[in-house]
Structures are given as structure tokens and as C-alpha cells.
Amino acid sequence: MTAVVEVVHPDLLPALHAVAAKLAYAGPLDARGGTRYEVSNPEATLAVSVGPAPSWTILAARHAGARSDTLQRLLDVLCRTVEGLPLREAADHGAIHALELLRQAGPSIAIRGIVTVRSAGSGFLMCETLIRGVLHEHERHAGALPIENFWNPPLSDAWRRKDTAQRLAALKPIVDEFRATAGLGENDLWLARIERVARIIVGFGAAIGHDQKPILLRKLESAIRRKTGDRLELYMEEMKDDNTIRRLQPEKEHSP
Amino acid sequence: MTGMTDHVDLILDGTKIAWHQDRIRAWERGERIAPITIDMALTRACNYACHYCYAMLQENDRKSITRQVIFDFLQDCADIGVKGISFVSDGESTISPVFIDSVLRGHELGLSMAVGTNGFVFNRRKLEEVLPGLTYLRVNISAGERQRYAEIMGVKEHWFDRVSQNIRDMADIKRKNGLPVTIGLQMVLMPQYADQIMPLARLGGELGADYLVIKHCSDNEDGDLGVDYGGYEKLYDTLHAAEALSTDDYKVRVKWSKIEAHGQRSYQRCYGAPFLLQISGSGLVAPCGMLFNERYKKFHIGNICDTRFADLWNSDRYWEVMNYLAGPQFNAQTMCGSLCLQHKVNEVLDSYLKGQVAIPDVAGTEPPQHLNFV
Numbered sequence: 001m002t003a004v005v006e007v008v009h010p011d012l013l014p015a016l017h018a019v020a021a022k023l024a025y026a027g028p029l030d031a032r033g034g035t036r037y038e039v040s041n042p043e044a045t046l047a048v049s050v051g052p053a054p055s056w057t058i059l060a061a062r063h064a065g066a067r068s069d070t071l072q073r074l075l076d077v078l079c080r081t082v083e084g085l086p087l088r089e090a091a092d093h094g095a096i097h098a099l100e101l102l103r104q105a106g107p108s109i110a111i112r113g114i115v116t117v118r119s120a121g122s123g124f125l126m127c128e129t130l131i132r133g134v135l136h137e138h139e140r141h142a143g144a145l146p147i148e149n150f151w152n153p154p155l156s157d158a159w160r161r162k163d164t165a166q167r168l169a170a171l172k173p174i175v176d177e178f179r180a181t182a183g184l185g186e187n188d189l190w191l192a193r194i195e196r197v198a199r200i201i202v203g204f205g206a207a208i209g210h211d212q213k214p215i216l217l218r219k220l221e222s223a224i225r226r227k228t229g230d231r232l233e234l235y236m237e238e239m240k241d242d243n244t245i246r247r248l249q250p251e252k253e254h255s256p
Numbered sequence: 257m258t259g260m261t262d263h264v265d266l267i268l269d270g271t272k273i274a275w276h277q278d279r280i281r282a283w284e285r286g287e288r289i290a291p292i293t294i295d296m297a298l299t300r301a302c303n304y305a306c307h308y309c310y311a312m313l314q315e316n317d318r319k320s321i322t323r324q325v326i327f328d329f330l331q332d333c334a335d336i337g338v339k340g341i342s343f344v345s346d347g348e349s350t351i352s353p354v355f356i357d358s359v360l361r362g363h364e365l366g367l368s369m370a371v372g373t374n375g376f377v378f379n380r381r382k383l384e385e386v387l388p389g390l391t392y393l394r395v396n397i398s399a400g401e402r403q404r405y406a407e408i409m410g411v412k413e414h415w416f417d418r419v420s421q422n423i424r425d426m427a428d429i430k431r432k433n434g435l436p437v438t439i440g441l442q443m444v445l446m447p448q449y450a451d452q453i454m455p456l457a458r459l460g461g462e463l464g465a466d467y468l469v470i471k472h473c474s475d476n477e478d479g480d481l482g483v484d485y486g487g488y489e490k491l492y493d494t495l496h497a498a499e500a501l502s503t504d505d506y507k508v509r510v511k512w513s514k515i516e517a518h519g520q521r522s523y524q525r526c527y528g529a530p531f532l533l534q535i536s537g538s539g540l541v542a543p544c545g546m547l548f549n550e551r552y553k554k555f556h557i558g559n560i561c562d563t564r565f566a567d568l569w570n571s572d573r574y575w576e577v578m579n580y581l582a583g584p585q586f587n588a589q590t591m592c593g594s595l596c597l598q599h600k601v602n603e604v605l606d607s608y609l610k611g612q613v614a615i616p617d618v619a620g621t622e623p624p625q626h627l628n629f630v
Binding site for chain 1: 282283284285286287288289300301302305311312313315316317318522524525527530549550551552553554555556557558559573575576577578579580582583584585587589590591609610611612
């Protein structure tokens, strides 16, 4: 099914060694609370403690018995990323979160198409199998969890507590630095406003070509997320419908 | 609910992705897969003003799709392995001067071609010319009575008569010439159009259409079109009554899976766009029609009026955008409008990757109609 036979795609190894330089999640679970589950296969063991309903948040995760150094480090990354997640989210996307952490920490990965846990190395599939095994154990113990998953990373309290002016002020040095690095001036790219707490509207000057804007937006969004720790979203101003016939219709009532 | 259910012959509420396992496997291996289907328009212009029209929310930097641009595009699609092109998307493609030539050129190249249209600008001569090149022609018609048609679709009442005659002609030409084309009707249902469900269901049979599909109305993530998803439930009896008008030759189908979803998505990652790509009538290549507006510039890949599609498809930029949608930086539940074109494909692939379902083994089974429109 997959062409990748390595535990972790070679391009991710530097990031793996940097992120998991010191194994912080190896060994037994301590005696903290929660319901404890342990899932093993011939390659490794994953132990997890889960908090109460309804979120069933993972309180702690530990790994043991990994048969290779690379798998041991990858499991360390998995444990780091799933702690604090609802069990359903960890089972659905825990391996994806681990992969994303490595991708953010290292150079680009030489996979030409979509990067999934199936194309990024067999170790990610192992992670997926283990954490889903925990979910199955939990469901045998506590009953089936809803299959629907509406988890979204919450914005930090620090960001929520700020008013709009404070949020813009917090973003300004990030944007200034980004502009300087990209060789842009204040009239080339600016923060226009913030919508609904997390949507940042950006404007571009006439000197910025259409081709450049998507790349700049994605890079700036990535920089903002990295530096604030919040999953903020970048957009441009909406372009109004330019259809002459539809424009003759009464103005549509828009939601606030 | 994975959407891989329903009709063996003509799937109107589901996806045919299971019949494209080779592409799913290649996608899993991280290969650059060509879209199975591309949904596009030849223009963003439209001669109608339908009140529910999502295209009002899709404005972007307009360029003109010329004969050379579309012919190059179709050639590229054939070369890289695209299988079907539907002219639906965000404009009325039949008013483009290159519409008929584009359909016939795509057909000559071996692509399956289809169109969604208001059906107004056709006449019998044009239909006789274009129908042999089409897999399906679907007329957007959201009312079965003249006055309500005019109100809902923002046109004069007598346009209803002309469109009705064109549908009769389509059915007649198909029958007389033994063409394999499917003639469909589509009602975009807002709860306030409930009075038109039965008149339209009866009209479709009288005009000789092969089917009428009744679907929900999409809205953006801010609900700007004001679709009342809670309002559909009280229409269920009427919708069932409409379906009961089906005969051996005429199917009335409701897209229950989307109507019953109440505008919600069960998944957060978007995996469907590499399989089912959308292109605006401006030439803009973006993964999805809901991301056409300039507001979503970060997802814009390029424009076929400026760059050959094969080069765009094979660019790192294309795959960066696709990877963004497939990764945890993106959440389709909060960053997208409701129930997009890729919705059913997304449901299946997401459930598959979560280990909740297997992609059904369809080897040896009779493939459904319109296989190349996933």
C-alpha cells in the first residue's frame, strides 16, 4: 500500500533528532490520576491515562520497548503531541499532529504529493495503530465514543484576554520582522483589521503581484502561528460580486 | 454515513471514488495525482440572478478564458490523466462564445464532458450540436411555475417557457438520435421554495427529463446567504412525495445525505480537492469553489489564462496548498462554507484514514453511470 519502508522519512530525521533530542516521555506512567490503558505490539508499548467524560482528555502518555532509536524518538513526539488532546482527537489525528510537529521543525520533505502518515514512514502508522488501540481499549471499558469530532485547538487565554488594539499591537512586531525579512515596505503589506478574534485581514500594496500574495499570506500566517502559539487565520478583504445582473437585485441581508 | 451508498446505476447522492482505487493508492503513496474530475466555468458572468446563488460569494480577479486557453487546458487535462470536466462552477458557461467548441474538443480528446446550466441560451440547433459531446446536461431550475421561477431565479416569467421548451428539445433530440447523454434537472432548495417541490417534480416528468435532483443550498462559513438548515426538516414529507413521482424513465432524488447533515461536516481535513478540483470562470485554479473569493487568496494556485494547467498542477505551489488543506493547520469545520462539492469524497477518505471504513472493493462490479464525475 505505501512505498515508504523507513520508520521515518529520511527528510524528517534531522527534525526528529532536534525535537526529541532528549527522551522526555519514555518509561512508565507515574501514579497520576485518570483511567490507565496500555497497548502493546511487537514493536513498542504505549501507556496513556485518560481523564473524565465528556472530553476524555489524555492526561499523560508514555512509551516503552521501542525496538529502534528512531521509533523511540517518534513515540516520544507522539506522546508529547497527544497529551492534552481529547482521546477521540488523539486517535483520529494524533499521528498527523506528530508529523506536523516534525514538518514545522525541519526542512521540507521530499514527497511530491500529499504528505500523510502513510507516505511519511511506517513509524507514523505504528503511532496511529497504538493510539487507536488505546481508543478501542477505552471504548471496551467505557462504551463507544461519539464518532463525530469537532475538536479545534482553543485560542490561548492570553490572546482571548486582549482587546483588538492589543491584538494588533501583539502582531505588529511579527509583521515588521516578516516585512524586513521579505524585503517589503509598510506600503506593501499591512494588517487591516481583526475579525471574530482569530481572523486577521491583511492588505497588499499595488507593487505586490497576484502571484506573490498567496505565498506571502501562507508564510506570514505560519510566522504568526509560530510566534503567538495560536492558530490565527489570515485572509484578505472580501471581493464583492461583480456580476451586473445580480448587482441589480436588492442588497442581500448579511449576517453581522 | 460515508456516502458510498445509494444507486448502482445513477449515483445522485454519493461518490464514485471507490471506483478509482488506483488514484487513491497513488495519493496515499504521496504521488502527484491528476484530478479525476475538474469542475469549472468558462466565464464568471451569468444572465440570471438566482437568489440562492453561491457565485455571489466567489468573486475574484477576472480574466477571460479564450479558445486558445481552454483548448490548451483540455489538452493538458487529457495528457495528465484527468477523466471528466464539468462546466458548472461559478458562471453560466453556455454564454461563453467558446462553450460548444470546448465541449466538442474535450469529447474528441477522450474526456467525459458535462454541463450545469440555466438552459436559457440554447436552441434546437445548438442542442443538436452539443448533446453528442456530453455525458450529462443538467438544467438548474428551482421552480415549476412561471411566476415563482421568475421570482426565485431573478428573470422574466416568459424565460420559464423558453427553458421548458429547451428541456423538451433535449429529451426529444436524445431519444431521436439515441444519444447516451443524461438530461437532468436540479432544484437548489431553500426552505422558502417548498411550494415548488411538487410542481417541479411533476414538470420534470412532463418535459421528459431523466431525473430531478433536489439539493440543499450551500452557504459560506459566515452564513451570508442566510440558509436556514433547520428549515429543511419540516419538508421531509413533501420531499418523499416528490420522490414517489419517480417512474422507470424518470427519477426524482433528494440529496438526503447533505440535507440531513444540517450544514455540518464530520471531518476537519480536506482530502478531496486533489481528486475533484475546481476552477473559476475567471481561470483561477483554487482547490475548491468555496475558496474562490479574493478573501481566500492564500489558497489560490494560479490562473490557466496565464500558465498552462499542466505546469500549475505539477508545481510545488499546487501541492503546498493541497497539503495545507490535508494537514492540521486547516479545519474544514470552521474555515469553509457548508457542504462543498468535495464533501462526499472528503467523508469517505476521512473515514478511511481514520480506520472507520474500508474503501469498498468494487472490482468486478458494474460501474455506475457518469463514473468520471466522482
